[in-house]
Amino acid sequence: MYDVAPAHASALTAAILLVAFCGLFLLLLRVLARRGLLQTAESLLAAVDRTAPMARLAAALMLASGAIHLPLVPGHAGITGILFVIDGVGFIVLGAAPFLVSWWRRPAILWLSATIVAYVVWVVAGWERPDQVGIACKLIELVALGLAMRLANPGRRTWPRRLWRATAFPLMACVTTLGIWVGGLAHPDSLHAHAGALLQPVAAVATPEEQRAAAKLLADTRASIARYQDPAAAVAAGFKPSPMSNADPLRHFVNAANANAVLDPNRPQAVVYAQTAHGLQLIGAMYQMKRAGQWGPDPGGPLTQWHQHEGICFSPFGFEFSFETPFWTCPVGSTSITTPPMLHVWIIDNGKNGPFAADLDKTVQRQLTGRS
């Protein structure tokens, strides 16, 4: 669900280059200082060595955030672009501040908090799409914020202050996670049909040939899987039922022997049944490729669009559990899995979604299973 936007890739390169540059710069300073070639080098090194390790790390993280923001300016028009310039320059200034002044901490906390909150607002409002570069940048800023907050002198140890010191940072991390999540789910891009499914990029309109090919695929699939109306016949043919789950009213019967077939109506990777009040009803087939990211052939063009599930937490017992957080964490007992691309062919009338949709139409599903 959260990919690296191609336009944002340059920011990652900038952050990596900055880390390499800082390392080389420090090395050069040490060489110059050891040989006594440059007095400024000695004073700069002394300033670095005098600074607390926590402050040094916070400074490095803020510099990294600045390096991520600035290359993104050309790709962001209007107010967002202006804010990126201000943010990038601000982080670079604040990244240098711990080595130069003693009062850097409060401005840094304010700047980091404002940047994180602004990102969450932008994402929730749909003005910015959360991608991995943005989320990684917020992770860097969150850690810098945590370090800056921990550097505070304890001051008066009253209960409200202690409670605030204990909860403010975890609360910020949780709100950030929740905000990015809400924004990502509320404003999916055109290739995310529903949460967790990435659609194959295709042309906008199907040609007459593609329409004919799609109709042929539907007819061939319907004719081929008609023999599995009775689930027992599917089991006898080598299809194994997925575990029962109250969360999913559909059941996939998977045939591992068909794993190498590619869009072959006679050898689909799975057949799909709906759990109705009268037992299992055959409603379609599922074709699946072998590896994640390997899109299958789409004879029907935009009509036969493959999709792959990502960002979903699966338990080792084989059932779908929940969505992973934007920071790529799953509940204990489950792990994030990206499935190989799949194409469903619904042999029943699938309403407005059509016969090749990633999902069964909600109305159709409710009529069949009594659940949405």
Next chain:
Amino acid sequence: MNQTRSVNNSASEIASVLVVVQASFSLMAGLSALPFAIVEPSFRVLGATTILMAAAMFLLARNLRRERRWAWRWLVAVEVVSLAMTVLLALLPIGSIRGPVPLLVNLVIPLAVLVLLAGAKSDARRAA
């Protein structure tokens, strides 16, 4: 120039901040499982376990700052298990690590915590 308390210089302080970040993310993962628990009661156990584990991580971070040895030991164990699971899952063709965020959260942060915990131990030895 920067005049910070010397206690803040320790590796365990930095490690505790990273553990709090991990605990916050675990807490959100646990809370996210609860809506699914409405339709699948067995999920309640996994969701509640995740939340309890997040609470334990907060407690460990707090006690690491107070230089409790048991917190140090427990955190080493948790991070080693977490790292081992990540490496194991990364070897499987299930796409569990794709991009910078899972790399940072599931690999770099646990590794950094382990390095910092090792540093904290050697600091303590030097101080003794």
